[in-house]
Amino acid sequence: MEIRVMANILEQNDRIADELKAALGAQGIFALNLLGSPGSGKTTLLENTLAALKDEMNIAVIEGDLFTSKDAERIARQGVPVIQINTGGGCHLDANMVRNALAGLELAALDLIIIENVGNLVCPAEFDIGEDCKVTVLSITEGEDKPLKYPLVFKQAEAVILNKVDLLPYTSFDMEAACEDLSSISPGAALLLVSCRTGEGLLDWYSWLRQRIAQKKTRSQADD
Amino acid sequence: MHEMAIAQGILEIVADAAANNGAGKVSRIKLQIGQLTAIEPDALRFCFAAMAAGTMAERAELEIEIMPLICRCQDCSRSFAVEAFRLVCPDCGSHRTEITSGRELRVEHLEVE
Ligand SMILES: Nc1nc2c(ncn2[C@@H]2O[C@H](COP(=O)(O)OP(=O)(O)OP(=O)(O)O)[C@@H](O)[C@H]2O)c(=O)[nH]1
Ligand SMILES: [Mg+2]
Ligand SMILES: [Zn+2]
Numbered sequence: 550m551e552i553r554v555m556a557n558i559l560e561q562n563d564r565i566a567d568e569l570k571a572a573l574g575a576q577g578i579f580a581l582n583l584l585g586s587p588g589s590g591k592t593t594l595l596e597n598t599l600a601a602l603k604d605e606m607n608i609a610v611i612e613g614d615l616f617t618s619k620d621a622e623r624i625a626r627q628g629v630p631v632i633q634i635n636t637g638g639g640c641h642l643d644a645n646m647v648r649n650a651l652a653g654l655e656l657a658a659l660d661l662i663i664i665e666n667v668g669n670l671v672c673p674a675e676f677d678i679g680e681d682c683k684v685t686v687l688s689i690t691e692g693e694d695k696p697l698k699y700p701l702v703f704k705q706a707e708a709v710i711l712n713k714v715d716l717l718p719y720t721s722f723d724m725e726a727a728c729e730d731l732s733s734i735s736p737g738a739a740l741l742l743v744s745c746r747t748g749e750g751l752l753d754w755y756s757w758l759r760q761r762i763a764q765k766k767t768r769s770q771a772d773d
Numbered sequence: 774m775h776e777m778a779i780a781q782g783i784l785e786i787v788a789d790a791a792a793n794n795g796a797g798k799v800s801r802i803k804l805q806i807g808q809l810t811a812i813e814p815d816a817l818r819f820c821f822a823a824m825a826a827g828t829m830a831e832r833a834e835l836e837i838e839i840m841p842l843i844c845r846c847q848d849c850s851r852s853f854a855v856e857a858f859r860l861v862c863p864d865c866g867s868h869r870t871e872i873t874s875g876r877e878l879r880v881e882h883l884e885v886e
Contacts, residue, residue, distance in 0.1 A: 550885050554790050558782040558804075558878040641775050672775035675811045675878075700858040701811050733859040736868030 562676055565644035569651065569679025573662070577769040579762040580662045582678055584702055585686030586695075587668030590712040592620045593745040594686060594754075595665060599627040601755050606660040606762070611650045613642040613667045620665060630654060641672035644679055661762055670695065674702035681765060682707040689713050689720055693727035700734050708739040708757055715744040779812060779878065780820035786880045787830050796885035799830040803884075807877040808842040809858075833883075842875030 557563065573580050585591050592612075599608060609630040612621040621633040632650040634642060647664060654662070664680065666673040674683075685706035687695055690713055696703045703709060709731055717724070731740055739757055743750035783802065791799055806812050814837050825831050842855040846862035847869040853862065860870050 550794070550796065552790050552794050552796070552883045552885060554786060554880045554882055556786045556790075556880045558779055558786065558880060561782065561785070562778075639775075641778075643778065671811045675775060676778075697858060701809055704809065704858075704860070730858075732868075733857075733861055736861055736870065 559675070559677075562644045565648055566677040566679045569644060569648055570681075572651075573656075573679060573681075574765075574769055574772075576656055576659070577766050578656065578659050578662055579765045580680045581664065581758075582673075582680035582683045583663060583665045583686065584670075584673050584683055584706070585668065585710075586670050586688070586691055589668070589686040589688040589691065590745050591665050591668065591686050592623055594710065594712065594743070595663060596623060596627060597745055597748075597751055598663070598755065598758070599624070599629055601751070602661075602758070603627065603629055607658050608661045608663065609654050609659055611647060611662065611664040613646075613665055615639070615667060636667055640667055640669050641676050642666050642678050643676050647678045660766075670699040670702045674699075674705050682761065684708045684710060686710045686712050687727075689716055689722040689724075689727075693723045693730070696727065696730040696734055703731060703734050703738075706735060706738050707761075708741060708754075709735065710741045710743050710754065712743050712745060714742050714749060715746045775811065776813065776816040776820040777824070779817060780824040783821060783880055784824050784828065784830060787833070787883060788828070790880075790883055791829055791885055794885065796883075797829060798886045799833040799883055800886055801834045801836060801884035802830065803836045803838065803881045805838050805840050805877045805879045805881050807840045807875040809872065809875040810878055812878070814839075838881070840874050840877045843873050844870040845873050846870050 583591050610624045611632050613634050618633045621631045624631040632653045634646050634650050683705045685702050741754050844855055844860055845852045846867050848867040849865040851864045
């Protein structure tokens with residue numbers, strides 16, 4: 550006997566993610582899913598972003614990490630609430646983990662939640678965790694071939710941050726090829742050239758983020 | 774390996790569908806997996822075999838159909854097969870394209886005894 554099913558394998562995850570979207574949307578909170586390879590600079594970007602924005606809005610961070618709380622400790626030093634999720638070897642965050650983490654945050658007071666995903670260009674891209682948008686960090690020391698090798702994580706991103714541009718003189722990174730590949734995979738995404746070391750490009754990133762947060766606030770107030 | 778989570782999702786869907794149809798053993802599971810997903814078919818087979826051991830899907834054969842990446846241009850309405858992950862419209866050059874196939878992660882049908 551044949552049984553026709555036509556069921557989405559990630560249905561359960563997606564259902565929880567939709568729940569989270571509705572809950573965060575109702576409070577006008579913007580949620581950002583930060584993706585990228587291990588060592589691409591996600592936590593460093595976060596540290597800079599928190600230092601720049603924490604006085605103008607209320608931010609909380611969720612840190613996904615395989616086993617440690619090292620990144621969460623770095624974030625806590627910025628004086629913002631941070632919740633650690635240890636995946637115990639799991640290669641990605643899923644919506645249920647984020648739901649559990651959110652239970653530990655005082656949502657009513659928040660404008661922005663940034664979720665640093667597990668460092669990995671493959672697995673996290675497939676899992677919606679209730680975010681408004683994904684942002685992918687690619688550091689130039691990883692090489693310009695990564696967008697074509699890991700297309701999904703770049704396709705899903707609304708902004709791609711090319712980090713560590715201070716190291717360009719010391720690498721053979723082909724910026725033209727990288728930009729060309731990125732804009733063909735993800736034609737609508739913002740491409741931001743940044744150095745968390747020198748600060749180059751960070752102001753553009755903050756403006757991009759502020760604008761996305763403001764758009765959501767306007768939309769959720771219009772819904773009220 | 775997130776294929777473990779995917780394999781678990783498949784097994785839950787299969788168990789539900791089999792139970793709802795009063796089926797005993799599952800002999801075949803047909804999946805549709807988009808080209809633009811983060812799934813490695815061999816890793817998925819491996820994880821599924823591990824996950825299905827001792828269940829009614831233990832002997833099920835996994836058939837995986839890879840769904841090609843196809844986009845539709847929102848400006849000129851042309852549908853096109855995407856090559857080399859270039860999601861830009863080959864006709865009018867528009868960047869406003871939407872994926873109509875290639876993101877599937879779907880259990881299509883089962884064969885049961
Ligand atoms: N030269 C240079 N180094 C940077 C830059 N941004 C980050 N780094 C360094 O890169 C290393 C890794 O940065 P992290 O921020 O810990 O990277 P991550 O992406 O959070 O790594 P995981 O959490 O392990 O996935 C650190 O030594 C940073 O100081 C940059 O713009 N330029
Ligand atoms: Mg980190
Ligand atoms: Zn077109």
